[in-house]
Amino acid sequence: MDGFQAYGAGKAGQAFDPLTFIRQPQTVMRILCWLFSMVILACVANEGYVNRPEEVEEFCVFNRNQHACNYAVAMGTLCFLCSSCFLALDVYFPQISAVNDRKKAVMADIGVSALWSLIWFVGFCFLANQWQFSNSEDNPLDEGADAARATIVFSFFSIFTWALQGLLGVYKFKLGADSVTFNQDYVDPNQQEPVEAPPTEE
Structure with a gap:
């Protein structure tokens, strides 16, 4: 079938079209997730640690809690x-020829997206809570405040973004399952065995 689709992609071996790839909603969301992680990592790594004149070691702007900054840096990096x-x-996905391998890739995308959405929810609650209870006396010049808020x-x-990525994966999974089912039920009329004509009476 020329129009065969399995889990959102056509037959393997087709030419890669960068313009079409960039315009896909899943690609846009993936790039946003990538950019947001870069912003978070850059904010905390560059301005998330400050020090007071009388102290030698730097401390985290999130309520002097090193775990908060470490969490943000680790999650941003990962x-x-x-x-x-x-x-x-x-x-690489359109080049995968096996339908089962495509299915596994889509299911992995759904699971990872759901996990990251949960991780960032926990991170948001944790960072917002620590910032709320930060003592202004520890940071009288309000250093790193903008970076903390941006984080x-x-x-x-x-x-x-990760939740939407997971929903797009679910849609892709359902669409793929339906197309694969249709493809399995399809029978090419040209490949059917010819029916023998009954013998004629002499």
């Missing part, structure tokens, strides 16, 4: 790597 890997998988905001945005 999310960046994860987004990059799945973006590469999206590029919280983009953590909040990341919840929805």
Whole structure:
């Protein structure tokens, strides 16, 4: 079948079209997830730690809680790597010939997206709580305040970008399952065995 589709992609071996790939909603959401993780990582790594003149060691702007900054840095780094890997998988996905392998890739995308949405929800709540209880006396010059607020905001945005990514994966899974079922039930009339004509009476 020329129009065969399995899990949102056509037959393997077709030419890759960058313009069509960039315009796909799943690609747009993937790039947003990648950008948000970069913003969070850059904000905390560059301005998330400050120090007072009388102190030698730097402390985290989130209520002097090192775990808050470590959480943001770790999640930003892992999310960046994860987004990059799945973006590469999206590029390679149309070249996967086995339907079962495509199914596994889509299911992995759904599971990972749901997990990251949950992780960023926890991170948003944790960072917002620590910022709320931060003592202004620890940071009288309000250093890193903008970076801290940006980290919280983009953590909040990341919840929805990953959730939407998961919903797009579910849609892709349902669409793929339907198309595969249709393809399995389809029988090419040209490949059917010819029916023998009954013998004629002499």
